[in-house]
Amino acid sequence: MGKIQLQSVTKAFGGVKVIPDLDLDIENGEFVVFVGPSGCGKSTLLRLIAGLEDTTSGTISIDGKDATHLPPAQRRLAMVFQSYALYPHMSVRKNIAFPLKMAGRNKQEIDKRVDNAAKILNLADYIDRRPGQLSGGQRQRVAIGRAIVREPAAFLFDEPLSNLDAALRVGMRLEISELHQRLKTTMIYVTHDQVEAMTMADKIVVLRAGNIEQVGSPLELYTKPRNTFVAGFIGSPKMNLMGGSDAKSHNADMIGVRPEHIDLSQSEGQWKGEVKVSEHLGSDTFLHVQTSDHSEPLTVRAGGEFPVHAGDTVYMTPQQDKIHRFDGKGLALR
Amino acid sequence: MATQNTTKVARAMMAPSVIALLIWMIVPLAMTLYYSTLGYSLYNPISTPFVGLDNYTYFLTDPTFIAALTNTLVLVVGVLIITVGGGILIALLLDQDVYGVNVVRLLVIAPFFVMPTVAALVWKNMMMNPVYGVIGQAMSGLGLAPIDWMTDVPLTSIIIIVAWQWLPFATLILLTSLQSLSADQKEAAEMDGAGALSIFWYITLPHMSRAITVVVLIQTIFLLSIFAEILVTTNGGPGSQSTNITYLVYQQAISFGDIGAASAGGIVAVILANIVAIFLIKAIGKNLDA
Ligand SMILES: Nc1ncnc2c1ncn2[C@@H]1O[C@H](COP(=O)(O)OP(=O)(O)O)[C@@H](O)[C@H]1O
Numbered sequence: 001m002g003k004i005q006l007q008s009v010t011k012a013f014g015g016v017k018v019i020p021d022l023d024l025d026i027e028n029g030e031f032v033v034f035v036g037p038s039g040c041g042k043s044t045l046l047r048l049i050a051g052l053e054d055t056t057s058g059t060i061s062i063d064g065k066d067a068t069h070l071p072p073a074q075r076r077l078a079m080v081f082q083s084y085a086l087y088p089h090m091s092v093r094k095n096i097a098f099p100l101k102m103a104g105r106n107k108q109e110i111d112k113r114v115d116n117a118a119k120i121l122n123l124a125d126y127i128d129r130r131p132g133q134l135s136g137g138q139r140q141r142v143a144i145g146r147a148i149v150r151e152p153a154a155f156l157f158d159e160p161l162s163n164l165d166a167a168l169r170v171g172m173r174l175e176i177s178e179l180h181q182r183l184k185t186t187m188i189y190v191t192h193d194q195v196e197a198m199t200m201a202d203k204i205v206v207l208r209a210g211n212i213e214q215v216g217s218p219l220e221l222y223t224k225p226r227n228t229f230v231a232g233f234i235g236s237p238k239m240n241l242m243g244g245s246d247a248k249s250h251n252a253d254m255i256g257v258r259p260e261h262i263d264l265s266q267s268e269g270q271w272k273g274e275v276k277v278s279e280h281l282g283s284d285t286f287l288h289v290q291t292s293d294h295s296e297p298l299t300v301r302a303g304g305e306f307p308v309h310a311g312d313t314v315y316m317t318p319q320q321d322k323i324h325r326f327d328g329k330g331l332a333l334r
Numbered sequence: 335m336a337t338q339n340t341t342k343v344a345r346a347m348m349a350p351s352v353i354a355l356l357i358w359m360i361v362p363l364a365m366t367l368y369y370s371t372l373g374y375s376l377y378n379p380i381s382t383p384f385v386g387l388d389n390y391t392y393f394l395t396d397p398t399f400i401a402a403l404t405n406t407l408v409l410v411v412g413v414l415i416i417t418v419g420g421g422i423l424i425a426l427l428l429d430q431d432v433y434g435v436n437v438v439r440l441l442v443i444a445p446f447f448v449m450p451t452v453a454a455l456v457w458k459n460m461m462m463n464p465v466y467g468v469i470g471q472a473m474s475g476l477g478l479a480p481i482d483w484m485t486d487v488p489l490t491s492i493i494i495i496v497a498w499q500w501l502p503f504a505t506l507i508l509l510t511s512l513q514s515l516s517a518d519q520k521e522a523a524e525m526d527g528a529g530a531l532s533i534f535w536y537i538t539l540p541h542m543s544r545a546i547t548v549v550v551l552i553q554t555i556f557l558l559s560i561f562a563e564i565l566v567t568t569n570g571g572p573g574s575q576s577t578n579i580t581y582l583v584y585q586q587a588i589s590f591g592d593i594g595a596a597s598a599g600g601i602v603a604v605i606l607a608n609i610v611a612i613f614l615i616k617a618i619g620k621n622l623d624a
């Protein structure tokens with residue numbers, strides 16, 4: 001079980017309110033991702049749930065029981081730190097066994113569980129090494145191993161992949177997703193990378209300055225962003241946002257069109273512009289186009305190869321049913 | 335890391351300082367060795383006959399030698415236990431985030447800046463004097479019989495004085511080490527269900543092992559040759575109760591005027607220091623490997 005509820009939780013450091021007032025329900029077995037720009041309070045929120053920080057007010061309950069004032073060890077949550085926080089003077093085996101040893105389990109059971117975790121995470125070959133002798137990805141796996149042997153109610157991950165190189169990151173992302181499929185335990189995952197959020201989450205929580213901007217499945221956030229912040233944050237490359245006459249003609253203060261929802265042509269279209277930069281990836285072509293109507297260049301994506309280069313003129317037409325409309329406060333109009 | 339070529343160049347560049355250092359060490363050592371084979375008395379310096387190993391036999395069979403050897407080791411071990419143990423405790427306190435901790439840190443460091451002779455005299459006359467001393471006054475105030483420290487427990491008194499001087503050094507090194515322990519590790523251990531004592535035992539102490547090793551090694555070198563504190567407080571007495579090897583060598587040379595025996599004693603002290611060093615490196619040297 002791992003149902004976590006936050007009710008009117010606030011957190012202030014000194015006089016600075018980092019989390020103003022927040023309600024959130026996390027269902028058992030869900031993979032929830034907290035995403036938001038750096039410094040928006042993601043780690044703080046995770047640490048509040050873990051019990052490493054005290055709430056200023058509000059309640060946190062785990063499996064229906066009030067856990068607001070429980071010490072971390074009694075919340076049955078396991079955390080994987082960004083720095084991995086492995087114990088450097090202990091072997092991999094001892095690292096993974098540590099929580100079991102603290103729980104006073106007997107040696108046979110500890111050995112069995114550690115071996116099992118090592119097998120799941122492909123750590124068997126390094127089991128007697130020290131963390132200092134492992135690569136970043138291996139250390140990450142040890143940290144995860146240390147978390148899974150406890151069979152916690154929920155896993156908490158704080159930007160676990162940000163110290164890995166790009167290729168390893170993709171691999172570990174898959175491994176963590178597979179682990180979730182296999183264990184079906186609640187996971188709360190913090191990242192500033194919307195790609196990680198979109199690919200891994202059952203439910204994404206978008207945060208800005210300690211406020212929840214929107215909660216929903218990845219596709220909900222993509223298709224129905226609640227405001228311009230979410231619209232700009234989710235999706236890569238970013239949604240094109242524009243005001244002025246374009247917005248007026250749609251009865252809005254601001255409209256947004258994703259790069260992949262703009263049709264390109266070399267002969268005709270709604271907007272005419274000059275290509276500033278063209279990125280040819282083979283599978284896709286990304287163009288940054290400066291028009292006379294917009295102050296910012298528009299980003300446009302064409303599937304496959306689109307044969308234009310910097311300095312060429314292109315015409316663009318937004319797909320009418322894919323246009324997002326926003327009011328003066330940035331809230332979506334539906 | 336280095337190529338053969340750079341290794342060669344490095345050796346050549348280092349040679350002058352290595353040679354200077356060798357001369358610096360070898361010459362006094364050779365002279366001590368030479369004197370230790372002579373029958374050289376300050377009362378009759380005209381005749382200095384070669385006596386072979388007689389000085390060594392004399393020094394090593396002197397009943398005071400065994401006492402001095404024991405006292406030396408007790409002094410080193412006693413001070414190490416107090417400074418490392420106390421240093422860890424004080425470092426743990428100073429690592430807390432409490433108001434005024436910076437001032438306290440400065441105060442804790444202060445004894446290190448007091449010269450050994452001054453420190454020992456202050457302790458002897460103002461702290462441990464049975465009549466005027468702070469400790470004696472306090473004990474009398476409580477209705478207890480005051481202790482005559484320098485007469486009744488001379489070696490313990492010297493251990494206390496020396497430990498007081500070295501506690502700041504140990505604390506400082508251990509505090510630095512403690513402050514380099516990442517908060518993440520402690521938090522991870524906390525989530526893993528470790529209590530304060532377990533965190534100290536399994537996380538903090540192993541983290542400090544290298545610093546503790548450094549403290550033990552450096553202090554041992556200096557503690558083997560404690561001298562000033564003994565000279566100004568107990569003069570090695572009563573009897574030889576607080577005489578260590580260094581003080582015994584001094585007595586041979588200055589009180590008894592026997593340069594030969596003193597030189598032999600100096601060589602014995604060097605050998606003893608090496609035995610202790612080898613023992614320590616074997617026992618705890620592995621902590622220094624990265
Ligand atoms: N221990 C602390 N003391 C004071 N301010 C803090 C502390 N921890 C975090 N903050 C502040 O809270 C805000 C949110 O931090 P954090 O939760 O780490 O952001 P994120 O993980 O989203 O990057 C930041 O402005 C940060 O400076």
Ligand SMILES: [Mg+2]
Pocket residue numbers: 042043044159
């Ligand atoms: Mg963070």
